[in-house]
Amino acid sequence: MKKSKNILLGVSSSAACGKALTLASALVKKGHAVKTVLTPSAARLISPQLFSALTKNDAFSEQFSADGVFREGHIALSEWADIYLIAPATANTIGKLAAGICDNLLLTLAVSRRAPLFIAPAMESMMWKNRNVRENVSRLKKGGIKIIGPVSGRLASGSSGPGRMSEPEDIIKKLAL
Ligand SMILES: Cc1cc2nc3c(=O)[nH]c(=O)nc-3n(C[C@H](O)[C@H](O)[C@H](O)COP(=O)(O)O)c2cc1C
Numbered sequence: 001m002k003k004s005k006n007i008l009l010g011v012s013s014s015a016a017c018g019k020a021l022t023l024a025s026a027l028v029k030k031g032h033a034v035k036t037v038l039t040p041s042a043a044r045l046i047s048p049q050l051f052s053a054l055t056k057n058d059a060f061s062e063q064f065s066a067d068g069v070f071r072e073g074h075i076a077l078s079e080w081a082d083i084y085l086i087a088p089a090t091a092n093t094i095g096k097l098a099a100g101i102c103d104n105l106l107l108t109l110a111v112s113r114r115a116p117l118f119i120a121p122a123m124e125s126m127m128w129k130n131r132n133v134r135e136n137v138s139r140l141k142k143g144g145i146k147i148i149g150p151v152s153g154r155l156a157s158g159s160s161g162p163g164r165m166s167e168p169e170d171i172i173k174k175l176a177l
Contacts, residue, residue: 003031004031004032004033005032005033005082005083005177006032006033006035006080006081006082006083007027007032007033007034007035007081007082007083007084007085008034008035008036008037008077008080008081008083008084008085008109008113008115009023009024009027009034009035009036009037009051009055009085009086009087010036010037010038010039010084010085010086010087010089010093010106010109010110011036011037011038011039011042011046011051011086011087011088011106012038012039012041012042012086012088012089012090012092012093012106013039013041013042013044013045013090014042014045014088014089014090014122014123014165015122015155015156016087016088016122016156016164016165017042017045017046017088018046019087019088019122019165019167019168020036020046020051020087020088021046021050021051021054022168023087023168023171023172024036024051024054024055025054025055026168026169026172027055027172027177028054028055028056030172030177032177033055033057034055034057035055035057035058035059035060035077035080035081036048036051036052036055036057036058036059036060037059037060037061037077037105037106037109038051038059038060038061038106039061039090039093039104039106039107040061040062040104042061043061048060048061060077060105061105062105063104063105063108074105074108074109074112075112077109078109078112078113078114078115079114081109081113081114081115082115083115083116083118083175084109084110084113084115084116084117084118085117085118085119085120085171085175086106086110086117086118086119086120087118087119087120087122087148087165087171088120088121088122088165089119089120089121089122090121090122090123091121091123091127091128091130091133091136093106093107094119094121094133094136094137094140095132095133095136097110097119097136097140097145098135098136098137098139098140099136116144116146117145117146118145118146118147118148118171118174118175119140119145119146119147119148120147120148120149120150120165120166120171121137121147121149121150121163121165122150122163122164122165123150123163124155124156124157124159124161124163125155125159125161125162125163127163128150128161128162128163129162146174148166148170148171148174149164149165149166149170149171150162150163150164150165150166151164151165151166151167151170152164
């Protein structure tokens, strides 16, 4: 099996977006190729250009681009990926994944993927404990999607509890890379 993998990193709009940069850098340092796809909301919190600069590779956020930046097409990106990792995964993105909704590029790629999908949720504790979120997570698990974390710890609000995204090194260990 080839050692270096093509990793498609999906980033949704969480306070943990900054940790996705650390994760992307660590994957590249290990010799993997990383392309990033951000939800449009995530691209408002963190610049796709930062991911592009750190990974020396493409970072997309628009499914339909007026300037034609997204030339590759979602099928080509799906075929490129050996692993699809969504980190951080918001409650919203988890819900849409569970329902098979494809209203942004990150979600379209999840539905059109051939690669195994891993998600690392990140949210406040009350969101993580919400009944609908719990149901969506168990639906994803039943569908064979691997859920990494979250862990208990300090959250963006300043409180502590379950919902903190797993640390990048722990995510990489779970991917067995
Ligand atoms: C600064 C900021 C931090 C946020 N952090 C989170 C988070 O950690 N988890 C979460 O589920 N939603 C979080 N949200 C709310 C989501 O951004 C919001 O639900 C959004 O619609 C999710 O869209 P997306 O899943 O397409 O990225 C945050 C919003 C803001 C403005």
